Amino acid sequence: MSGATDSVRKFWHAWTIHPARVRKLWQPPWWQESEGFRDIPCRACRKFDANRQACAVPYGTPSRKCAVAAIEANLNDTAGQSVLEIGYGRWALARNLVRRGGGTWTGIDPRQPQGSPARMGQGNHGHAAAIPFPNASFDLVYGIQTFEHWGQKAGTVMEPSSYADCLHEILRVLKPGGRLYLDAPMHYHGHEMFIMGDVDRLRCLFDNTLWQDIVMERWRREYQPLTRFMPGAKVLAEWPVEISSYPESEANRLMQTGSAWLLTFKARKRSR
Numbered sequence: 001m002s003g004a005t006d007s008v009r010k011f012w013h014a015w016t017i018h019p020a021r022v023r024k025l026w027q028p029p030w031w032q033e034s035e036g037f038r039d040i041p042c043r044a045c046r047k048f049d050a051n052r053q054a055c056a057v058p059y060g061t062p063s064r065k066c067a068v069a070a071i072e073a074n075l076n077d078t079a080g081q082s083v084l085e086i087g088y089g090r091w092a093l094a095r096n097l098v099r100r101g102g103g104t105w106t107g108i109d110p111r112q113p114q115g116s117p118a119r120m121g122q123g124n125h126g127h128a129a130a131i132p133f134p135n136a137s138f139d140l141v142y143g144i145q146t147f148e149h150w151g152q153k154a155g156t157v158m159e160p161s162s163y164a165d166c167l168h169e170i171l172r173v174l175k176p177g178g179r180l181y182l183d184a185p186m187h188y189h190g191h192e193m194f195i196m197g198d199v200d201r202l203r204c205l206f207d208n209t210l211w212q213d214i215v216m217e218r219w220r221r222e223y224q225p226l227t228r229f230m231p232g233a234k235v236l237a238e239w240p241v242e243i244s245s246y247p248e249s250e251a252n253r254l255m256q257t258g259s260a261w262l263l264t265f266k267a268r269k270r271s272r
């Protein structure tokens with residue numbers, strides 16, 4: 001598929017997404033939640049086309065396809081909610097789903113120009129460690145393929161942030177009982193925790209006295225009958241810059257035999 005066709009499909013999917021149709025596809029009981037870890041093998045995903053033995057998301061890398069499936073599964077029910085997207089970039093899928101589902105979407109991204117004061121209901125300049133909104137402003141905070149970049153050393157728009165500072169800010173702007181949803185590719189790029197797939201270290205960022213109902217989902221970790229997916233040489237060349245706390249041999253092993261997958265992280269701010 002050509003790059004141009006891929007972009008058209010991505011754009012078209014974002015502009016035609018329909019919350020009621022999405023909710024129907026992802027309805028329980030398959031989608032019942034339980035605390036802790038949960039694997040979502042490709043062959044069990046609702047975007048798996050058994051006839052073609054292929055993913056039905058018609059564009060993107062394998063981890064982008066998982067991001068689409070996970071957005072549909074997790075962000076399809078935002079009626080009446082005040083929603084913040086962190087690191088929204090240029091992709092409108094989640095934003096359109098939130099808006100069409102009756103939520104009020106607000107975004108922040110450090111790439112947006114600085115200047116005018118941040119306003120609810122629009123895209124603004126801002127970053128995860130300094131969210132330009134008052135305490136308890138949002139029912140839901142989410143970020144798509146941005147979490148792994150907040151603390152990365154190389155190639156970002158800003159100095160690396162501390163994950164503790166970012167999560168402190170997110171807690172501050174969430175209402176009591178408010179929901180957090182993040183996704184990130186593992187064994188791909190970003191901060192070393194994500195490259196190494198260190199889900200235990202990621203889990204430790206979330207203090208049980210502040211967060212509840214924590215669920216981590218591993219999409220595409222079991223990818224057969226689909227193909228293995230790893231970054232190209234340019235992205236792999238960044239790994240040694242990021243990795244300082246893990247043995248080199250472990251990173252080399254991943255490069256040879258690993259396959260990238262998508263982590264989704266969900267939690268709720270405790271109501272005191």
Ligand SMILES: C[S@@+](CC[C@H](N)C(=O)[O-])C[C@H]1O[C@@H](n2cnc3c(N)ncnc32)[C@H](O)[C@@H]1O
Nearest residue numbers: 087088089091110111127128144145146149150
């Ligand atoms: C790979 S892009 C993803 C953009 C979009 N969410 C998507 O899925 O296409 C990562 C985004 O995260 C943003 N970003 C990087 N560091 C950030 C930070 N500390 N706080 C908020 N956003 C950040 C970048 O500016 C960029 O727009």
